[in-house]
Amino acid sequence: MTLRLDFANEQEEVTLPEGLERRLEELLALAGEMESVDAGDVSVTIVDDEAIRELNLQYRKLDKPTDVLSFSMWESAGEETPIVYGDESEGDDVEDGETVELPDEPIGDIVISAATAKRQSEEYGHSFERELGFLFVHGFLHLIGYDHEDEAAERVMTEKQEQVLRRAGLSR
Template sequence: MGVRVIDQRGAKVDPRMKRILRRLVKAVLEWEGVSSYQVNLALVGMDQIQELNRSFRGIDAPTDVLSFPLQGGSRVVGDVVICVPQAIAQAREFGHSLAREMAYLAVHGTLHLLGYDHERTEERAAMRAREELFLARFGLTR
């Protein structure tokens, strides 16, 4: 049971950021009633996320976060992939900190592992409410 944060870019993310992300993902899983889990949170660059997006979604463009739920029986198992350069750009665009943006993407991806979706309006509203609730619990409001 656990959460691993893996920086696959060659550049290093601040160890404090990695600790925050690990703690946040664990907390989200526990708040959602999940007691058994193995989640890998991969931090990647633009080329890596674009290749994954092309391979798995048929979209030849970078994106901010992708989630890959895996078969784990009664456990929640999966990978969440965050594009750090995209997170940096979005933090600037939205006028908040990189920590807040990275945390948002980690929560968003984790909720996808749990089956949350945002394709329909009512699903989007429910998912957004959960995201904001969890970020607020960590003091990461807008």
């Protein structure tokens, strides 16, 4: 069983960093290892602002572009994915460091706006590659059940994102 990435670039206005697909595969492997997710398919599609605006309107009723959207197959299948916080878990008896056996099937889809990511990388003063990596890891964590609805959950998610990015050499 392995984690697999399906990569598609469906925009032409922004030149993506060379080797981006390999970098996202690396980030997927690191995030999967950190979260004990060792099997499944993750699709990432890079789009323009108009395409992500349409998806944002359709699924979130927000008529504006955004940076990243995640569509979890686990949620749509009615499965509740255990979320592991350090040594604790919600809804499952997973020991710290134990691998969670999950079906080798789609985990979900991540859609990233290249134009928005490019703008944000310039605003935040870091590389475009780092911003794309951040958005990908952020999207992956959403796919497996994390959210940032309150301050505590946001801190957990932010630390996990930064941990993966540091391990991949994409620090600020």
